[in-house]
Amino acid sequence: MLYSSSDAMQLLESLGNLMESKIMPNARRIDAERIFPRENLDMLFKHGLCRIPFPSRYGGLELPYPVYIASLEMLGMACASTGLSLAIHCTVCSGIEMFGSEEQKEHYLKPLIHGKMLGAFALTEPDAGSDAKAIQTRARLDEHNNSYIINGRKRFITNGGYADLYLVFAVTEKGYSAFLVDKDCNGLRIGKYMDKMGVRGSTLTELHLNDCIVPKANLLGEEGKGYDYAMEMLHTGRIGIAALSTGIAQIAFEKSLAYSKRRYAFGKPIAEFQMIRQKLADMHTAISAARHLTLSAAWAKDNGLDYALIAAEAKLFASETAKMVSDEAIQIHGAYGYVDEYDVNRHWRDARMMSIGEGTSEIMRLIISHRLLRSDVL
Ligand SMILES: Cc1cc2nc3c(=O)[nH]c(=O)nc-3n(C[C@H](O)[C@H](O)[C@H](O)COP(=O)(O)OP(=O)(O)OC[C@H]3O[C@@H](n4cnc5c(N)ncnc54)[C@H](O)[C@@H]3O)c2cc1C
Numbered sequence: 001m002l003y004s005s006s007d008a009m010q011l012l013e014s015l016g017n018l019m020e021s022k023i024m025p026n027a028r029r030i031d032a033e034r035i036f037p038r039e040n041l042d043m044l045f046k047h048g049l050c051r052i053p054f055p056s057r058y059g060g061l062e063l064p065y066p067v068y069i070a071s072l073e074m075l076g077m078a079c080a081s082t083g084l085s086l087a088i089h090c091t092v093c094s095g096i097e098m099f100g101s102e103e104q105k106e107h108y109l110k111p112l113i114h115g116k117m118l119g120a121f122a123l124t125e126p127d128a129g130s131d132a133k134a135i136q137t138r139a140r141l142d143e144h145n146n147s148y149i150i151n152g153r154k155r156f157i158t159n160g161g162y163a164d165l166y167l168v169f170a171v172t173e174k175g176y177s178a179f180l181v182d183k184d185c186n187g188l189r190i191g192k193y194m195d196k197m198g199v200r201g202s203t204l205t206e207l208h209l210n211d212c213i214v215p216k217a218n219l220l221g222e223e224g225k226g227y228d229y230a231m232e233m234l235h236t237g238r239i240g241i242a243a244l245s246t247g248i249a250q251i252a253f254e255k256s257l258a259y260s261k262r263r264y265a266f267g268k269p270i271a272e273f274q275m276i277r278q279k280l281a282d283m284h285t286a287i288s289a290a291r292h293l294t295l296s297a298a299w300a301k302d303n304g305l306d307y308a309l310i311a312a313e314a315k316l317f318a319s320e321t322a323k324m325v326s327d328e329a330i331q332i333h334g335a336y337g338y339v340d341e342y343d344v345n346r347h348w349r350d351a352r353m354m355s356i357g358e359g360t361s362e363i364m365r366l367i368i369s370h371r372l373l374r375s376d377v378l
Pocket of ligand 1: 088120121122123124128129130131155156157158159196199204353356357358359360361362363366
């Protein structure tokens, strides 16, 4: 195991119980009725999930990063909508911890990790997704009023409409920069809520910034360094998406294993057919590999190593595994997998997002190959 302290084990056990008893039973309803999982988030905040990796001086538990990642895997099993919402929130927390001033940590990080505020990460725009350098949102310094004036439009923003704080990326005359924008900032408006095929409980909205006035003190870190900050936050966030993906794959596998033992065809359980056994073996092997890669990435981050490469590998492998496993889960369930009576089609829809958000599989392959070639590994 990568973590061993009894505090960590106790916390994981209590979070596991909470997810099994309170969160998993509502996951189907949250998806079907597109309910924002506010209650789930509140319970998880109360149990300290978001405080796990952060320093104690801000109220964090200072436990190893793999403990947080193991919790996210359980959450991926219990309810992927809640998992996505929480993972993005925690990415914002990490950004403030890494690059924020002491005042910003007091003012924002503390309430965020305690769940008194919810965060959203606003990078993507209608014409800038993978090519994040192409953002058109602009910020102008107004020295007279000690503030920045931001204009632009963001799209596909998780937690949009429910977040209290938006971490917005915009270009100033000094370059790419990051801003902490309060939800009631003058000039900030939540745009269209976008319906989607999976993770339906978490919201996805547009964000309109029209002469949005942000105090100068809300610039995150240094002006002009925002692109590096965004990439660093994404490296961190990708380990979380890998964990959610592993959790989705694990629950789809468990349901398939149980079903294969009770579904009869040709006079015996389908689990006795070699082709079904091969599927189960391949699914389980891929999940184990995804979990180990993901925890290794978390361990590398925790130990101050350069973890961008392994985080991309974990995100790529785990998200593709979630797609493969949830697809095979539908196949094993036959027609029951295709209809809504069983949950596996929800897992398949949830898994589909994981190889797109926080960087597509194609972009993960670009990052991995770029790192390998740069360091002359090949
Ligand atoms: C459910 C969900 C939640 C999200 N939440 C957030 C959020 O909270 N905050 C936020 O800022 N964004 C969020 N996003 C946006 C997400 O990060 C982007 O969708 C993603 O980065 C891809 O951008 P795009 O959709 O514009 O695709 P594009 O960049 O337009 O890519 C289209 C296709 O081209 C491929 N492609 C692009 N460039 C290359 C290349 N150089 N080589 C090979 N292939 C390439 C891509 O892999 C993809 O297959 C979310 C998306 C989803 C689906």
